[in-house]
Amino acid sequence: MARIGIKNLVKEFGSFTAVKGINLEINDGEFLIMVGPSGCGKTTTLNMISGLVMPSSGEISIGENDVTHTEPGERGLGMVFQDLALFPHMSVFENIAFGLRVKNTSEQEVKDRVQQAAEAMHIEQLLSKRPGQCSGGEAQRVALARTIVTNPSVYLMDEPLSSLDAKLRIDMRTELKGLHERLSGTFVYVTHDQAEAMTMADRIVVMNGGEIEQLGGPLDIYRKPATRFVAGFFGMPTMNFLDGEIAAVDGAPMFVTDGIKAPLEGDLPANLSGRKATLGVRSEHVLATEAENGGKVSLIEPLGDATLVYFDYGGPTRLVSKVDPDRLFAPGDDLTFAFDANNCHLFDADNGARLN
Amino acid sequence: MSNAHSKTQAATPAGQKDRRRDHMPLVRHAILIGWALIIMFPIFWMLQTSFKDSGEWVTWPPNWLPQDPTLKNYQQIFTFDVSGSGVAREATDQPFSIWGSLRDSLIICTLSSLIALFMGTFLAYSISRFNVGGKKFRHMVLLVRMIPPIVIAIPLLMYYAVLIPFATEAVFGARISLFDTRIGMSILYLTVTLPFVIWMMLSFVDEVPYTLEHAARIMGAGRMYTLRKVVLPLVASGMVVTFLFVFILNWAEFLLALTLTHPDVSTLPVLLNKFQSASEGRLYGPQAAIGTVITIPVVILGIAIQKHLVKGFSFGMLRR
Amino acid sequence: MADVTLKAAAEPAVTKGALSRFGAWLSQERVFRWIPFVLVEGTFILVIIIPFLLTIYISFLRWRANRPFEQAQLSGFRNYEQVLTDAGFWASLGRTFYFAGTAVIFELVIGFFLAMLVHRVVRGRRIYITLFLIPMMVVPVVAGYNFSMIYLDSGPLNQLLSPFTNMLGINPRIRWLSDPTAAQLAIIIADIWQWTSLTFLIFLSGFSSLPPQLINAARVLGANKRQIFFWIELPLLKPAIVIAVVIRSMEALKLFDPVVLLTFGGPGTSTQTIAYYLWEQVWQFNKYSFGAAASILLLILFSVLIFVGIWLLIRQRNQFEQQQETAT
Incomplete structure (x- = not known):
């Protein structure tokens, strides 16, 4: 249902080509991680899936629908941003409720669903606080709760763990993986951290210079890197x-x-x-x-x-x-x-x- | 999550704490207090003069404090009765109520600052998010501000007093002049303060992370909804600051008001200037009272937005 | 809103009136984002550009305000010739630069010094800052009035100076504003009083954005206070200095208010700035086409200065932002 198809996707910024015609099929319910060094085009690709960036050419489909020219809000996605993008002037409750309010959901339903989402992320006690009063890990959970409350079929995550400290980041990995299993949605996750990619992904897309270097399971990529770049990118210490x-x-x-x-x-x-x-x-x-x-x-x-x-x-x-x-x-x-x-x-x- | 704001402000006091104790704090304080005295003296002199009766305005040697404090000057400028029968004063018994000018100043400054604020804020948003007008537009806006007002005043005099009446007579058959009108002054002030609004608001809008808008759009909010619920609440305090800043600028403006209004409309600075050249001798006391009335509110407003003044005066070049 | 209007735009517009079709076209995003731009540009064109075009036209006419505008005749470059050969024009222009230059130098030096001192103050910092910022919030006309009181021959300045004047046997009631040099000084002092606030504020902002870890690093490396100041603080303050110089210079060249309030350009013409001179020519003597030509010439002259100023500002701004990024 929530397969994502990407065909010949190209994005040019002026004379710079950020994404050079990539093709990718993301399976329903898959946890797909796009990994690569900064400037490799992974975030641009994610933003094109979300609709925040319009592709220069190529097609994107979600499920049966061609969404290449659909507004971001109509694609049925949830997204977690690198800086989490919590609204600083709203309470945690209102942050989580935002996506529901936009769709004119009844007050009772908003309350119920925010409560459910908060319980799922164990943040019921934060609902009346402001995002600024939350710790890094708590803010992370709020961002996730805000994403799951609208029940999207596709979850996009743009380096969501990069603002956390090392220890918390490793704990969050496990939690995200568990969340993926519970939600049974399609996860598309962008990171520059190869360890994050290895530990969580069903499949990994390694990108470099706007192109896909390799697509495969974590162990495949580790054991049989397709290029010298991939070989050097994965594994500690460097090969x-x-x-x-x-x-x-x-x-x-x-x-x-x-x-x-x-x-x-x-x-x-x-x-x-x-x-x-x-x-x-x-x-x-x-x-x-x-x-x-x-x-x-x-x-x-x-x-x-x-x-x-x-x-x-x-x-x-x-x-x-x-x-x-x-x-x-x-x-x-x-x-x-x-x-x-x-x-x-x-x-x-x-x-x-x-x-x- | 408000680290976009707090980050810029948190750095200020950090540098001082680890500064070693200096061995000359006394000298430093002496110099600073000396400068403070110099600065406050003219203001003090105005304040105390405003409470002096006519006999004390000019004496040799001058009195540093009114011998016989009086509110007559204030009564005189706040008199509603322009015929002058309210407070009887011998030589100075003439109408100089400030109500008319106060009304003109308030209307012109409020109207022009508000419209400039809305136009400038939306343009700042367009520039910040869509790069409307290209990179050079930001800088072209500055140009308008740097032209000396006298260079603007001469064309505007001819425009307001000649071309517009000429054109309206040809088109509508009635001579409409913008010269010496509140609407004419408001349009002019609006134009010359727009660059300030654009630059100040740009620095506030730039501080709102665009991912907030992205997040809202992903959740299905439209452009307008996002603007209203996400962007505007976050720049609201910036808008207040910008409004006050521009209001103070307009409130203090003199050259354009002097040259483009007379005799119907007169702003407060123009009114104060009228008494300066009064042929029957200057009215030092009422002038001091007018000066005090003009100054106190803007100094209070100015102190309220103190933290942001540098942003305004440097066109957002400096942030703190 | 955007979603709704996008749909509206997509509907068949045949049955709708032209007005609503126009409305739908307006609210499309690619059009919508240009609306504020068009509004502001339109304002600039209406209030600045058109008057200037009119002024260019008038500058080629032979016209004084007491005659009907319609009967004025073309006179070629006569007005420009007049302005360029007018001694008063050049003298007041030169005087403006002299006033601005002198005042700005003092404002920069005093402002820098004060900012440096206040930056090092730990207790009472806020009070000093608040006090020092007050002058620039005072309405310039009021400041002019205040100084006119202080300079009175029976004013507090003469009173304070009376021990010295008595000693020298001079009449203590000096008429400050009747002497050309003293009157010029009076105007410069009023300007310094008011605008040192601004240079102080800009420099203080510069000082407080100095990265403390850099200074600590230099101290650990054994640099003394002098070395830290000249090798680290001063180079890092360069953007703030340039910004202060450009902004204050551009403003100081507009000098007008204290001249009107204090001296009316006198005694003689000794305190006429260019703004005052042109005001007198146009508003007192009704020499409209002369004023128009002078205004155009001044605009050309100032454009050069403004472009240099803006160029400097933008360069410093970029440098300053990089600096702040590395500081945090």
Whole structure:
């Protein structure tokens, strides 16, 4: 019912093209997260779905209806804004009731539904306060209550958690996910925080430079990033990247650079031999074991459940390996390392597209 | 949620607290009190003169306080009876009730400030949200304000006194002049204060986050409903401040009123000036009383909007 | 409202009158947003532009107010020639710049100094600010009147000076406004009294927007008060200084009210500013076409100043806003 279809959507601001013709199908009841660095076009796309920004060309449909030229208020959406956009001059009650009052709902129904929404968000005690008197987390709940009170079929969220402090943000993630399950609406959520995207999304859209880099489930994106950009965007610490070329040593494919030789496994396309490429390896797949590649430890970052070991290997960059916290390293130590051959990502050196 | 407002104001006192205690606070206070005395002296002199009877106005050496305080000056200017029989005064027994001028000033200032406020506020909204008129329009508006009033007064004299009567006679067959009329003055004041209204209101409207309007529109509110329920309540205090600011400007305006009204309409500053040149000798006491009556209300209003004065005078260039 | 009218606009308008169709067209959003613009622009055109066009026309006529306007004859550039060769015009223009320049310099210096002192005051700050702002709220005509009382030969100024004048053996009842130099000074002082408030306010606003963490950082790095002032505070105050200079200069060049109230341009012509001079030419001597030509010439002259002023203001405004952003 609340499928969202986006076809060839383009938005130009003067000579700047913010969104360069994207196509996207969002399923009914899905929690879809659009993620990317600032200026990637994710917020513009969301605003075009909401109707606050008119697309330069392309079509948007919600359910069966083409809504490309419909007023925002007639699209049946709810939206939570980055700054929450609570009306500072109205009480929390009036804030929540706003969407109902606009539609001339009877006074009794307004009361009932505001009460329900407030109960759902556990903010009954705030109803008579002003938004300015609420804490960050409370304001967040008020904004959500204001959105759910009109029962929209689509919920749009523009970085709603960015105003909260770190701890609260993580708690809110769980709560939002629970809310999504209760409401069974379609959620379209924009964020620049990859961890937020990973934890909440059914599917993730990674955007960069006004285009979609990859669309897929969180684990797909983590395990098989489609481009070098996606690979670098997801995961903490950032994936290790090495520039080099692919050679065939004794018939087996091998990645070679600055004294490092890394055997490659899995199904590789033919004719890669001699090609320039970028190798990406996540820190947990850099194994500090007995191997022929050597390096010198320069920095240790204990995380508690693991330890990050940064080391120089003789090339222009520094590599990081995630090791068991029981293994003790100190800066200056020598170590040997190997890459987990099954978890090496190869990207084209020129356009960053995935090779394996 | 009001952080758009509080953020700009919260920064002020923070800087002072951690300032080290200076070793010269006494000298500083002495200088500041000295300046305060200099500033207050002319006002004090007017106040005390307004309570002096005619014999005390000009004496050598002058008295710093009235020997025999009287309210005669105030009685005289507030007399309704223009024939002058109310309070008998020997040499100064002539009509100079301020009621006529007070009425003219109030009507002209209120009318022009109100209309300027509404036109300017809606234009400020249009500029802020839709960038109506382009980027240069904001600055072109400033130009109108910076033209010296005498340069405007000469064309307007000819326009009001010559062209409009000429044109109305040709079209309607009756000479209608805007010269020396309240409506003519109101239109003029409205025009010359519009730039202030636009710039001040721009700075208030710009402070209302546009996401509030987006939120309202997503919830199904139309443009007008959003304006009425969301934007206007949030800029209402700004509108009051702007109105008062413009009202004070108009209240004090002298050159245009002097040049474009005579003899029917006269604003309070023009009235005060009339006594300055009175050939029978100046009426210092009633003048002081008029001065006090003109000044006290605007000083009180001015202090009330003190925080926003800099915004008005600097065309919103400075916020605090 | 927008929804409703949009629907109304979409309905077939055949049966409706032209008026309601016009109404529907007006309330469309793309039209609606231009209404205030058109209103304001219209006002400017009606009240400023058309009178100026008329004035340009009149400036080419040979016309005095006591003759009928319809009978006036074209006279080419004669009026402009007259204005440009008129000694009074140039003298009063020069005097205006002299008055404005002197007054503004004093206002800037005193205002800056006061703002600096008040900024450092902890207790009683508000009282000082309130007191110091009062002069600019006083109606200029009233201020002029007040000073005319103070400058009276039997006024308080002479009384205060009498110990000195007695010592020097001068008649203590000096007639301040009858001496050309003293009268000029009197007008400048009245202007300084009234408008130092404004420069003080602008500088105070500048001082209070100085980011305290920057000054703390400099102090931690070992800078002394002098270094902090000259290397950090002063450069950061530049926008406020430029704004004060531009706004006050533009206003000071309009100087008129105290001249009328204090001296009527006298003694002689020693205190005639350009505004006063033209007022006299047009309103006392009825030289309309002369005034028209002078008005156009002044507008041209001032346009240059105004454009420079606005350009400076906009530049400083942008810089100031960036500064405030980094401060918060």
